[in-house]
Amino acid sequence: MTGGDLRRILSKNLKLLRSQRSLSQMELAEKADISIPFLSNIERSNKWPYPDTLVKIAKALEVEVYTLFQDNSPQKPDNFQNTLSQFKKDLAVSLHKSVAASIDNSLETISAHYIGEKDRA
Numbered sequence: 001m002t003g004g005d006l007r008r009i010l011s012k013n014l015k016l017l018r019s020q021r022s023l024s025q026m027e028l029a030e031k032a033d034i035s036i037p038f039l040s041n042i043e044r045s046n047k048w049p050y051p052d053t054l055v056k057i058a059k060a061l062e063v064e065v066y067t068l069f070q071d072n073s074p075q076k077p078d079n080f081q082n083t084l085s086q087f088k089k090d091l092a093v094s095l096h097k098s099v100a101a102s103i104d105n106s107l108e109t110i111s112a113h114y115i116g117e118k119d120r121a
Contacts, residue, residue: 003048004045005071006069007045007048008045009068009069009070009071010042010045010068010069011042011043011044011045013067013068013069013070014039014042014043014057014061014068015043017061017063017067017068018043018061021061021062023061025039025040025043028057028060028061031060032053032056032057032059032060033056034049034053034056034057039057042057054068
């Protein structure tokens, strides 16, 4: 693993953790007592923070410092393909159920309207 790899992982994790906590860069920068441009540069892998700054950022995100460097990216393309395949299947089932429920609701509405028209005549 290279220094560039560590910066990439830190960048990805900062963005992810900040997003999960619904924090803007400004909010996180304030909580960590660092400037917004500096945080932005860290998130873009342009700057490397001092260890004390990493501790401030981790505290602001309510995580341990090591969490900022955990590489959770998929290691094997096969796992990624399997995940995509399962997602596609789950999505198809979900869409099928949603479409079927929508059709059923539409048919009930049409039927109720038709019966109402018939009663008025």
